[in-house]
Amino acid sequence: MSKKSFQDYYPDSLSHCYGCGALNEKGLQIQSYWDGDESIARFSPKDYHLAFPGYVYGGLIASLIDCHCVGTAAAAAYRHEERAPGTKPSFRYVTASLQVDYIKPTPLGPQIEIRAAVEEIKGKKTIITATVKAGPEISARGRVVAVRIPDHLLPDE
Amino acid sequence: MSKKSFQDYYPDSLSHCYGCGALNEKGLQIQSYWDGDESIARFSPKDYHLAFPGYVYGGLIASLIDCHCVGTAAAAAYRHEERAPGTKPSFRYVTASLQVDYIKPTPLGPQIEIRAAVEEIKGKKTIITATVKAGPEISARGRVVAVRIPDHLLPDE
Numbered sequence: 001m002s003k004k005s006f007q008d009y010y011p012d013s014l015s016h017c018y019g020c021g022a023l024n025e026k027g028l029q030i031q032s033y034w035d036g037d038e039s040i041a042r043f044s045p046k047d048y049h050l051a052f053p054g055y056v057y058g059g060l061i062a063s064l065i066d067c068h069c070v071g072t073a074a075a076a077a078y079r080h081e082e083r084a085p086g087t088k089p090s091f092r093y094v095t096a097s098l099q100v101d102y103i104k105p106t107p108l109g110p111q112i113e114i115r116a117a118v119e120e121i122k123g124k125k126t127i128i129t130a131t132v133k134a135g136p137e138i139s140a141r142g143r144v145v146a147v148r149i150p151d152h153l154l155p156d157e
Numbered sequence: 158m159s160k161k162s163f164q165d166y167y168p169d170s171l172s173h174c175y176g177c178g179a180l181n182e183k184g185l186q187i188q189s190y191w192d193g194d195e196s197i198a199r200f201s202p203k204d205y206h207l208a209f210p211g212y213v214y215g216g217l218i219a220s221l222i223d224c225h226c227v228g229t230a231a232a233a234a235y236r237h238e239e240r241a242p243g244t245k246p247s248f249r250y251v252t253a254s255l256q257v258d259y260i261k262p263t264p265l266g267p268q269i270e271i272r273a274a275v276e277e278i279k280g281k282k283t284i285i286t287a288t289v290k291a292g293p294e295i296s297a298r299g300r301v302v303a304v305r306i307p308d309h310l311l312p313d314e
Contacts, residue, residue: 018206018214026205048183049175051251057175058252059223063216094208095215098257105251 019067065142073146176224222299230303
């Protein structure tokens, strides 16, 4: 596992996201890493992140999938171009669509593990699939279509 | 527009959801109402609910769609059975799947409006579609498959 997360390579001007921005003090600060060909993020939910007593809130699961997959799309773009993470121009993606299938309730308590894999990179569009579990069983599956932000729309770094 | 929200009819034992539970003090406390055949929820995001400076976090949009649609599924079940909201047995739904298409960035600042409509009620499954906007233009569309929680899994009220 790398020492720096995908999000650590985001320029400061793009590090304010509620889900994964290192500079958003009130946010979730999701951190994603390569683990071989997959990417992984781990998140410890707060006791108030519940849907029903004992189970994780589905909107949090959607948020974790979203940010982890968009981060994976950016990291995969560097790999795809065989460039070192963080080199210019920066890769940064936004979500075009998000699909989450809730297979079973996710228990609230254990650390949540989100794993993602690249399904396809095609031009500016990258499709990422993800699984979520908190314990031994996968409780949700996600699929994100991420689109690269055009350079001219990126804030100055 | 009704005076009581859909969520006001949830029993206390099911009112802890981070997205829409009236008893979750740290949650979003989404409130949904009928507006004719559609349902509507309005939400004022905090300044830290951003994706990039000036735009709403996509995970928040997914959360708003999720809770508003699940609430609409419950309210629609009462209408479908021609029962008054809140009468026993309680209707309460969970999300089986959530699809969000992000059409354009949602500006951060104006109140967000989420509108939903029932696409189909079939047994314990209800499909709800939704639109999101903060300003004049629709910025996201959602589709939720909601499933009724079996009575025997509901906590005692």
